[in-house]
Amino acid sequence: MSCFLSNSSLGRKLVMSVSGCFLVLFILFHMSMNLVAIANAWGNHPFGLNYDAICEFLGTNWYALAGTLVLAFGVVVHIVYAFILTFQNRRARGNVRYEVTVTEKGVDWASKNMLVLGIVIVLGLALHLFNFWSKMQLVELLGHEPENGVELIRETFSNWIYVVLYLVWFAALWFHLTHGVWSMFQTVGWGNDIWYPRLKCIANIVATLVFLGFAAVVVTFFVLSLV
Amino acid sequence: MALKLDSKIPAGELAQKWSNHKAAIKVVSPANKRKLDIIVVGTGLGGASAAASLGELGYNVKVFCIQDSPRRAHSIAAQGGINAAKNYQNDNDSVYRLFYDTIKGGDYRAREANVYRLAEVSNLIIDQCVAQGVPFAREYGGLLANRSFGGAQVSRTFYARGQTGQQLLLGAYAALNKEIHNGTVKSYPRHEMLDIVIEDGEARGIIARNLVTGEIERHGAHAVVIATGGYGNVFFLSTNAMASNGSAAFQCYRKGAGFANPCFTQIHPTCIPVHGTQQSKLTLMSESLRNDGRIWVPKKLEDVKALRNGSKKPSDIPEEDRDYYLERRYPAFGNLVPRDVASRAAKERCDAGYGVNETGLAVFLDFKTAIERLGKDVIKQRYGNLFDMYKEITDTDPYEQPMQIFPAVHYTMGGIWVDYNLMTTIPGLYAIGEANFSDHGANRLGASALMQGLADGYFVLPYTIGDYLSHKIQAPKVKTDTPAFDEAEKGVREKIAKLLSINGKQSVDDIHKRLGHIMWENVGMARTKESLEKAIAEIKALRKEFWQDVKVVGTADSFNVELEKAIRLADFLELGELMARDALNREESCGGHFRVEHQTEEGEAKRDDENFVYAAVWEYKGMDKEPEMTKEPLNFEFVHPAQRNYKD
Amino acid sequence: MNFTLKIWRQKDAKSKGAFKEYHVKDISPDTSFLEMLDILNNDLVHAGEEPVAFDHDCREGICGMCSLHINGHAHGPEQGVTTCQIYMRQFKDGQTIVVEPWRSAAFPVIKDLVVNRSAYDQILQAGGYISVRTNSVPDGNAIPISKADADESMDAAACVGCGACAATCKNGSAMLFVAARVSSLAKLPQGRVEGARRAKAMVAKMDELGFGNCTNTGACQAECPKSISIAHIARLNREFLSAKFED
Known part of the structure; x- marks a missing residue:
């Protein structure tokens, strides 16, 4: 059974679906955590939550590190499989391409551009790791004192270039999720003509929530930096 | 030397003949089956089901088709359904009634024993197809649904929407795939049989052309089965697929197999009328439409004129000014009379000047009454795909305005002569399905072609071929390096070379269209002595022209569609003449064959049971020589031929 | 109606193909797309050129043989129909129509618009x-x-x-x-x-x-x-x- 996940097209798709699902869940978690930072920025502490406390909690504890490793594994699997699938698909497509191509009726642009969107997301991720992770968890791992989370956010998003880059990143993520979320259901076999509109609606809601949640942090801190 | 025709019809009671025969014929042991090779040409319902069943039995089967996949044979286009005497509707159907309807529908020109066997195995076909996963229409209770068809007063037609042929063929094709997977059948798509090889008077194999590479191949076998369908495309315009042709059957005829009743052609009443000179084929609208549609033309000629110049729409013509001529002439069957009767009645009205379109060659098929009675939704459910297809082609919405229909060539009842075992006059050469002549007489009832193809392939041939092959168990593999193969291959190569070398001025299609015109005008729905003699002379002249003036571009050793068409047309040009000759010989009207000289005062077909209760079997004597006819008398022991009556 | 056709021509599986332009004139709007190709092919034969090879058979949308990629769409611009069910009235007079074979590594071209399926x-x-x-x-x-x-x-x-x-x-x-x-x-x-x-x-x-x-x-x-x-x-x-x- 282990081999069908790599040597069968449907197995490979299952890996994409499950790893994607895992990443969606992580993103939702990350987003809700970020929202705490916004609240803190205005001086509120909903349910007594403190962004800095969360950052500390997710510092270099074994569970945080284990979580980070699992997460990194998920990301790597998702990316590696994406490249394998795309390579195979291009080969299956053949060398000669159509002279005229169109977007077929009912086909989302995102669904045909998942790899491109994915690459944009990875680039955004690299920037994000450089901006934050390298100055927080990584430095802590190296034995230094991590920077303060909220302060780091404040500093980063006072720069309009980062604001624009991050918003582009989130937009790519939005497109990626509008297809990815319903597609993962389809891949595991949950879909029919009644459920497609519903699943696509759920996908759009998830993607939009994620976009708004993340963008809110960026925009809030940018606006705060202006006043 | 006249043909020796032994129909091998078993003695005994009608209902016992087939069982008795099966008990009497020999079988081949599994160990010996493995040593025997069979070639099946054609993968329609007959060919695919035969190849699959023979493979299952353990024979080595090679199956050939001209399309890129066995699944594309023209059986796929059958829309309406398949008959069986299941009596699921409790309307007093029975094997006997199906037999009787079929033999009567065929105007008493088919063999009783064959038709009875067909009706007998019809029920097995339904069971077989259901088990293969054919998604027949079902009722809410989960049981199989039925619909009515022309020529029957019971509801015995099983269907899968408007795609019954497709579904049955996919079933047979699946069975074939199973055997290809098991290694008992080897498939040769894009291969065309160009000659049959006879050695010591027995079929030994075929010469085939690989249509992709142009390579000429030899294939040997202990028996050859021809399942290549009918030759309706001799008319150029027909409901047959573009590549459907009579060439494989014609090669058998050329090599000595008898060809029976070539003039029996079915003209289907409900086709979309011809719209222009560039049309390539005609589209059939399923006969099932006549279940709910009513056929009419205006009563008044001024309405006809108004319709033609567009000043009136069909819906403007009030009920009392409409002539529902089938209901008027045939009260008992109404719109559900057999095809030949419905076609002729349409022609009669159009000839009298009541045709409803610009060409004067169309009548209405109207669903107004049915839509009022059942509602648009029910009609949509029943015929939705057919209505869509009609709209697609004609750009008129049949829910709003009645359909226009006109008869078109659809099926050929005539074909290679076979005995009760489906063997031709050449030992080891079999013909099944539309390619043979056996079951439909002078007219085929709707939903019976699918039945015959599958009956022959699943339930008849696999038994009867054993009787012949049981004598071949000592025979070694057929060698293909013999003089007979050499000669056949040489003939094929010469023919191809000749066609490519003429380099005349007319394309294959130019000549084919002219042949079609001659056939339709003179050997079509109404035939006279004069028209037939004219056709024979004109076809001869056209054939000569073909061999002097055809232009076939391309090469022999490549994918060359023009060459394929030219080879087929060469045979059509002989077959057309044979059809006219047969029609000329048959001085009576029966089923699809209507001789104007022979009609009743009311204009119905007038059979001559004194002189023509026989199958006319023709023997080839050379391209420009008159063929010789031998009669196979038809003995009606159990039913008594009577004037067909669909009036009361 | 008149049309300019850009059709993929390829001698055989091994040769390299290319588009070739053709013009067809006086086509009735009721002509089917394949009949339009028949007309073109008949003209080509008369001119001594090899006609365009394309797969087709039943011409009523059920055999699945026809397989043309027309102006970016498999089976042409109309939805839910096969190539043989496309009629010229669905195109604009004077339009350029690009006709290509199926493009997929698993369906190699045999000749012109014919592929191996x-x-x-x-x-x-x-x-x-x-x-x-x-x-x-x-x-x-x-x-x-x-x-x-x-x-x-x-x-x-x-x-x-x-x-x-x-x-x-x-x-x-x-x-x-x-x-x-x-x-x-x-x-x-x-x-x-x-x-x-x-x-x-x-x-x-x-x-x-x-x-x-x-x-x-x-x-x-x-x-x-x-x-x-x-x-x-x-x-x-x-x-x-x-x-x-x-x-």
């Missing part, structure tokens, strides 16, 4: 059937099948095997074709018996033949001449995954 046959040979022998079956009414199931099976069985799905798919995936067969049989009790075996065998063959991985774009169902839904792909996924997890 035997891969589809091979997939069905791997398991697209119910293993019953002739004449060893129960009565047709022995197993009741709900109308809904029979209808859904029929929806999938409407597939004509034309190849438009794989030809359209940017991934060269044959999933809709495979799913249609698997799903059609999976909806019937007769087909359930070897359902797991069938799904695995057909998917394995599809992969072996080099078809791509489905990414659920849905382009296949948009271009399918029989409008077969990707819901059948979901069913295939279910069938396959449950079969694999049972192993």
Whole structure:
């Protein structure tokens, strides 16, 4: 059974679906955590939550590190499989391409551009790791004192270039999720003509929530930096 | 030397003949089956089901088709359904009634024993197809649904929407795939049989052309089965697929197999009328439409004129000014009379000047009454795909305005002569399905072609071929390096070379269209002595022209569609003449064959049971020589031929 | 009506092809697309040139033989029809029409617009059937099948095997074709018996033949001449995954 996940097209798709699902869940978690930072920025502490406390909690504890490793594994699997699938698909497509191509009726642009969107997301991720992770968890791992989370956010998003880059990143993520979320259901076999509109609606809601949640942090801190 | 025709019809009671025969014929042991090779040409319902069943039995089967996949044979286009005497509707159907309807529908020109066997195995076909996963229409209770068809007063037609042929063929094709997977059948798509090889008077194999590479191949076998369908495309315009042709059957005829009743052609009443000179084929609208549609033309000629110049729409013509001529002439069957009767009645009205379109060659098929009675939704459910297809082609919405229909060539009842075992006059050469002549007489009832193809392939041939092959168990593999193969291959190569070398001025299609015109005008729905003699002379002249003036571009050793068409047309040009000759010989009207000289005062077909209760079997004597006819008398022991009556 | 045609011409599988431009004149709007090509071909024959090779047969939308990619669409601009059901009235007078063969590694070009689709046959040979022998079956009414199931099976069985799905798919995936067969049989009790075996065998063959991985774009169902839904792909996924997890 282990081999069908790599040597069968449907197995490979299952890996994409499950790893994607895992990443969606992580993103939702990350987003809700970020929202705490916004609240803190205005001086509120909903349910007594403190962004800095969360950052500390997710510092270099074994569970945080284990979580980070699992997460990194998920990301790597998702990316590696994406490249394998795309390579195979291009080969299956053949060398000669159509002279005229169109977007077929009912086909989302995102669904045909998942790899491109994915690459944009990875680039955004690299920037994000450089901006934050390298100055927080990584430095802590190296034995230094991590920077303060909220302060780091404040500093980063006072720069309009980062604001624009991050918003582009989130937009790519939005497109990626509008297809990815319903597609993962389809891949595991949950879909029919009644459920497609519903699943696509759920996908759009998830993607939009994620976009708004993340963008809110960026925009809030940018606006705060202006006043 | 006249043909020796032994129909091998078993003695005994009608209902016992087939069982008795099966008990009497020999079988081949599994160990010996493995040593025997069979070639099946054609993968329609007959060919695919035969190849699959023979493979299952353990024979080595090679199956050939001209399309890129066995699944594309023209059986796929059958829309309406398949008959069986299941009596699921409790309307007093029975094997006997199906037999009787079929033999009567065929105007008493088919063999009783064959038709009875067909009706007998019809029920097995339904069971077989259901088990293969054919998604027949079902009722809410989960049981199989039925619909009515022309020529029957019971509801015995099983269907899968408007795609019954497709579904049955996919079933047979699946069975074939199973055997290809098991290694008992080897498939040769894009291969065309160009000659049959006879050695010591027995079929030994075929010469085939690989249509992709142009390579000429030899294939040997202990028996050859021809399942290549009918030759309706001799008319150029027909409901047959573009590549459907009579060439494989014609090669058998050329090599000595008898060809029976070539003039029996079915003209289907409900086709979309011809719209222009560039049309390539005609589209059939399923006969099932006549279940709910009513056929009419205006009563008044001024309405006809108004319709033609567009000043009136069909819906403007009030009920009392409409002539529902089938209901008027045939009260008992109404719109559900057999095809030949419905076609002729349409022609009669159009000839009298009541045709409803610009060409004067169309009548209405109207669903107004049915839509009022059942509602648009029910009609949509029943015929939705057919209505869509009609709209697609004609750009008129049949829910709003009645359909226009006109008869078109659809099926050929005539074909290679076979005995009760489906063997031709050449030992080891079999013909099944539309390619043979056996079951439909002078007219085929709707939903019976699918039945015959599958009956022959699943339930008849696999038994009867054993009787012949049981004598071949000592025979070694057929060698293909013999003089007979050499000669056949040489003939094929010469023919191809000749066609490519003429380099005349007319394309294959130019000549084919002219042949079609001659056939339709003179050997079509109404035939006279004069028209037939004219056709024979004109076809001869056209054939000569073909061999002097055809232009076939391309090469022999490549994918060359023009060459394929030219080879087929060469045979059509002989077959057309044979059809006219047969029609000329048959001085009576029966089923699809209507001789104007022979009609009743009311204009119905007038059979001559004194002189023509026989199958006319023709023997080839050379391209420009008159063929010789031998009669196979038809003995009606159990039913008594009577004037067909669909009036009361 | 007049048209400019840009048609892919390729001598044989080994040769390199290229587009060639043709002009057709005085075409009646009621002419079908293939009849328009017939007219062009007849002119070409008269001019001593090789006609354009294209696959076609029944010309009523059921055999699945026709396979042209017209102006970016498999089977032309109209939805839910095959190439042979396209009529010239659907184009604008004077329009340029680009005609290409299916483009997919699994469907190599044989000549001009004709491709080799035997891969589809091979997939069905791997398991697209119910293993019953002739004449060893129960009565047709022995197993009741709900109308809904029979209808859904029929929806999938409407597939004509034309190849438009794989030809359209940017991934060269044959999933809709495979799913249609698997799903059609999976909806019937007769087909359930070897359902797991069938799904695995057909998917394995599809992969072996080099078809791509489905990414659920849905382009296949948009271009399918029989409008077969990707819901059948979901069913295939279910069938396959449950079969694999049972192993």
